[in-house]
Amino acid sequence: MPLPRQEDMPDGRGVLVKVLRVGLDGTDREIIAGQYGATPSGYNFLVLGHENLGVVEQVGPGVHEFALGDHVVAMVRHPGNSPYDAMGIPDMTTDDIYYEHGISRLHGFLTEYYADTPECLVRTPQRLGEAAVLLEPASIIEKGIMQAYEIQRRLRIWRPQHAAVLGAGPVGLLATLALRLRGLDVVTLALTEPPSLNADLVAALGARHLSTRRTGLTAASNAFGPFDIIFEATGFSPLVFEAMETLGKNGVLVLSSVTGGGRKVEVPADAINLGFVLGNKVMLGTVNANREHFEAALKDLVMAEAQYPGWLSRLLTNRVTGLENYRLALELLDATPRPIKVFVEVAGE
Ligand code: BGC
Ligand code: ZN
Numbered sequence: 001m002p003l004p005r006q007e008d009m010p011d012g013r014g015v016l017v018k019v020l021r022v023g024l025d026g027t028d029r030e031i032i033a034g035q036y037g038a039t040p041s042g043y044n045f046l047v048l049g050h051e052n053l054g055v056v057e058q059v060g061p062g063v064h065e066f067a068l069g070d071h072v073v074a075m076v077r078h079p080g081n082s083p084y085d086a087m088g089i090p091d092m093t094t095d096d097i098y099y100e101h102g103i104s105r106l107h108g109f110l111t112e113y114y115a116d117t118p119e120c121l122v123r124t125p126q127r128l129g130e131a132a133v134l135l136e137p138a139s140i141i142e143k144g145i146m147q148a149y150e151i152q153r154r155l156r157i158w159r160p161q162h163a164a165v166l167g168a169g170p171v172g173l174l175a176t177l178a179l180r181l182r183g184l185d186v187v188t189l190a191l192t193e194p195p196s197l198n199a200d201l202v203a204a205l206g207a208r209h210l211s212t213r214r215t216g217l218t219a220a221s222n223a224f225g226p227f228d229i230i231f232e233a234t235g236f237s238p239l240v241f242e243a244m245e246t247l248g249k250n251g252v253l254v255l256s257s258v259t260g261g262g263r264k265v266e267v268p269a270d271a272i273n274l275g276f277v278l279g280n281k282v283m284l285g286t287v288n289a290n291r292e293h294f295e296a297a298l299k300d301l302v303m304a305e306a307q308y309p310g311w312l313s314r315l316l317t318n319r320v321t322g323l324e325n326y327r328l329a330l331e332l333l334d335a336t337p338r339p340i341k342v343f344v345e346v347a348g349e
Contacts (some may be wrong), residue, residue, distance in 0.1 A: 001047065001107070004115035012062035013117045017072055021133040022109050023051030023316075025170065025345040026235060027258065029333050031103065035260045038104045050076045050102035051111030053133040055126070055309035055349055057113070065118040071128070071136045072121040074109065076100045077288050077340065091288035096265065100288070110323060110344065122294045128301060136175065138297035139289035141175045141231070144254040145182075146230055146296060151282055161185055161230035164220060167233035167299055168198040168209065170315060170341050171256060171301055175231040177311070180205045181303050187224045189217060194267060197317065197340065204311055221246040241267040247328075249279040256286055318342040 006014035028048055031037035056070045079085035080095040090098070100113065102108020128247045152158040156166035163179045165172050168190035176188045192198060193211040202209035210220055217239070221227055226248030232240055235257045245268065247253050275281065289297070302325035304312055318339040320329040325348055332342045 001111060004113050004212075006058045006060050006115050008024050009060060009115055009117050012060035014058075014060040014115050015056055015063055015066055015072070015118060015121060016058035016113060016114055016115050017054035017121070018057045018111050019052060019054045019076070019111060019346045020071075020349065021048040021053040021130050021343055022346055023137065023341055024049075024333050025051060025328060025341075027103060028260070030260055032310050032330060032333075034284060035104075036258075040105050041105075042106055046102070046225065047107035047109075047111055048218060049104050049108035049344075050100065051133055051136040051343075052101075052109035053130065053135070054109070054114070063118055066121065066123060067074065071124045071126055071132060073124055073132060073294070074101065074114070074116055075120050075122065075289070075291065076103065076136060078120065086132040089290045091290045091293070093160075093298060110326070110346070112323070112346065114315070116157075122291065122298065124298060125302065128239065129313075130316065131305070134170075134312055134315060135294060135297055135301060136289075136343075137170055138174050138178070138301055139294045140256065140286070141171060141178050142300065143289040144231060144256050144284075144286040145175070145178050145229075146293060147284055147286055148252045150283060155250055158250070162227050162248070163187070163229045163231065164189060164217065164225070164227045164243075164246075165207075165231045166217070166231065166239055167235070167257075168192065169338065171233035171234065171237040172231075173198065173201055173315060173340070175233055175256075176202055176205055176207045177217060177227070177304055177308075178300050179231070180207055181300055182280065184229070185224070187220050187227075189215070189220060192337065197314070201311065201314060202342075204314075205308060215256065217242050217246050221248075227251060231307045237261075237263055238265045241272060243281060244272045244281070245275060247275075247279070247281050247283075249281070251279070251281050253281070253283040253285065254286060258287070315341050316343055319345055321345045
């Protein structure tokens with residue numbers, strides 16, 4: 001790839017960013033397997049990488065938002081053509097074609113440098129260090145939770161107490177964190193049995209880790225619910241229907257798993273429907289995140305460092321040093337047991 005130039009951005013508003021860290025996730029795994037993603041026009045390949053952290057190296061004369069040395073995270077989706085894109089909320093686009101760095105039609109951040117405009121960047125405090133590479137995945141969770149709270153304003157006095165998080169991968173763990181920071185009593189259900197780092201990380205937040213091999217969601221709800229909010233992040237879609245059934249009255253179910261497969265299940269349709277109607281329940285799907293969610297997620301990360309020092313860094317389990325070791329990164333992504341977070345140290349400062 002040619003070295004990007006700050007000067008190539010319009011109106012002197014270019015920012016040249018040196019990439020420091022890039023995190024990998026299930027979306028990268030799907031793209032590598034050829035099940036998802038799209039190349040930019042004019043290319044027959046896609047530069048991967050959407051979870052990112054970099055440092056500002058150059059700014060154009062029209063940039064007042066950032067200074068040299070600032071740590072920045074780039075947002076993943078660029079605006080398309082729908083009214084929502086025009087309003088600065090491209091995460092809510094109704095376009096069929098969408099533009100996401102490292103995922104869809106835009107090259108990603110597994111590269112030494114990128115150039116972008118201030119509108120696409122979020123500054124992170126230096127004190128957060130490399131944990132700021134978790135801002136992008138945290139923004140996804142933040143959006144789901146913020147939308148749930150927004151929808152629940154229908155209840156005038158919604159005071160959620162009990163939450164269930166389904167999945168204890170990076171998304172499940174960050175969702176557990178976000179809900180604990182909001183003061184909820186959280187049960188996190190996962191396939192794996194303790195002892196595991198995932199279970200330790202859940203416990204460190206004062207949440208309860210349950211192995212679904214022992215306690216299913218319905219049993220968890222009987223013991224620790226009813227759940228006012230359920231956040232689904234397992235990638236296993238049949239669980240959604242059990243969550244719909246289990247969700248408490250006036251509750252909200254947030255779905256965040258991108259499930260590209262073709263799985264079919266039989267469900268107790270009448271019972272689920274009846275429960276939803278008589279219980280005034282809500283279910284929402286959520287994808288991507290806009291600036292508002294990145295900024296809210298940043299506050300959560302900073303709070304996390306204050307309240308649970310070192311917890312975020314424990315998520316960064318598998319460091320791969322140097323872009324040249326990309327093969328190792330891809331292998332780790334597929335390893336069993338699944339590492340919590342594989343990330344590439346592209347460069348030091
Ligand atoms: C990314 C999101 C993106 C979604 C769907 C996720 O892995 O973090 O930014 O919107 O994939 O492409
Ligand atoms: Zn992602």
